[in-house]
Structure formats: structure tokens, C-alpha cells
């Protein structure tokens with residue numbers, strides 16, 4: 001009776017703890033995927049989970065069978081295996097490693113070349129949105145080229161911790177840092193890239209869902225690293241155009257040719 005009560009109490013406590021946890025937005029605790037290509041990353045994560053679960057079950061089952069079958073009364077056998085049995089075991093391990101890791105490796109390389117690091121195709125498209133992002137301790141500044149299409153000119157629009165992009169168009173971001181290594185992370189778009197002092201790095205993605213998403217810094221960059229959180233807003237194209245014209249007009253009004261610090265942009269790099 002007492003045991004049953006303890007068991008019931010434990011079950012309730014467990015259920016509460018489970019319901020108190022933040023609900024995962026899309027299977028396996030991953031944030032909801034709001035990008036066109038993010039599913040490619042997710043499929044590799046799902047494959048990894050499936051492969052490791054299968055291996056865990058197989059190894060666990062073998063262990064369990066051995067435990068039950070070799071209980072009491074079974075004489076201990078010491079064996080280091082024969083050359084053939086070691087060969088079979090090593091061969092099997094090699095085959096599993098080759099299949100699982102090989103699958104992950106080739107798909108990673110293919111996805112990187114075709115999608116995640118395919119900056120050339122984003123650069124070619126006429127509707128690509130280009131943004132320069134400068135990281136510093138502890139915020140993100142974003143620069144839009146304005147109507148002239150050129151960066152670091154008086155008609156640029158600059159925002160702080162506020163990046164907006166249109167839905168359904170490729171976005172190409174060039175990243176820089178003025179102090180330490182930061183990392184521009186968009187968990188809902190499955191992309192992340194370091195911002196390195198003295199270097200321009202790139203990142204590309206395409207949003208497929210309108211909404212507000214997190215920009216996080218994924219490198220521990222100092223005591224206020226936790227504050228380095230921005231918002232990426234995905235807007236319908238016409239609302240994006242309205243917003244851009246408003247910030248460009250504001251930037252024109254606020255433009256001060258004496259303010260050298262405000263002109264941190266660079267000429268868009270093309271390889």
C-alpha cells in the first residue's frame with residue numbers, strides 16, 4: 001500500500017516536471033524551422049538520433065541476454081577471441097562507422113556546397129537582400145545599403161539588435177567584429193557563423209515563415225554575452241519595403257558627416 005502511494009506520488013511529480021518544461025517547437029526539442037533549407041540539418045539530426053538509438057537497443061539487448069543466460073551455475077570462460085572472430089568484430093564496427101558517419105559526412109558536404117555555403121547563387125539572384133552585420137560587445141548592428149544599393153554611403157540604414165528580412169527571398173549577410181569573436185546564430189533558420197575581428201565572414205538563408213525569431217550570440221564573448229540577443233523579423237515583402245523606406249528616411253534625417261563612428265560599413269565583398 002505504502003509502496004503504491006510512493007509510486008503514485010513519484011508519477012505525479014514526474015508528470016509535473018515534464019509539463020513545466022518548455023514545450024519543444026518541433027520534434028526532438030529543436031526550435032521550429034522557419035527556413036527553406038533547415039530541414040536538411042534536421043534530417044541529419046534525426047538520422048543521428050535513429051542510428052544511435054538503434055545501436056543502443058542492439059548493445060543493450062546483447063548485454064541483457066548475456067546477463068540472463070550466464071547467471072548462476074555457468075562456468076566462467078576467459079577468451080580473447082580468435083583472429084577470425086576479432087576480424088569479424090572489427091569489420092562490423094568499421095562497417096557501421098562507415099555507413100553512419102559516411103552518410104552524415106557526405107550529406108553534410110553536399111548540403112554545405114549546394115545550400116548553406118552556396119554564396120555564389122545568392123549573390124547572383126536579383127531579389128537577394130544584402131545586409132552587413134557588425135558585432136561588438138554586446139550588440140549587433142545591421143547595415144542596409146539604402147536606395148543606391150551601395151554600403152557605407154549616406155543613405156544607409158543602420159539598426160541595433162533589429163534585423164528585418166522579407167519572406168521568400170534569399171538573405172546574404174556579411175559579418176564583422178570590432179572586438180572579440182562572436183557568433184551570429186539563427187536557431188530557427190539552422191544557420192550560425194562566427195564574426196571574427198579582421199575578417200569578413202558570410203551567412204545565407206531564406207525564410208519561409210513570417211514572424212519574430214531570435215538572434216543569439218553563440219560564442220562566449222565576455223561578461224554580458226547573455227545580453228547579446230537580437231530579433232530577426234520576417235515580414236511580407238510589401239511590409240518589408242515599407243519598413244526599409246522608413247528606416248532609410250530616418251537615417252537620412254539623422255545623418256551626420258562628422259560622426260565617423262557611425263560609418264563603420266565596408267564595400268560589399270565579392271569573390
Ligand SMILES: [Cu+2]
Nearest residue numbers: 182217221228
Ligand atoms: Cu557575442
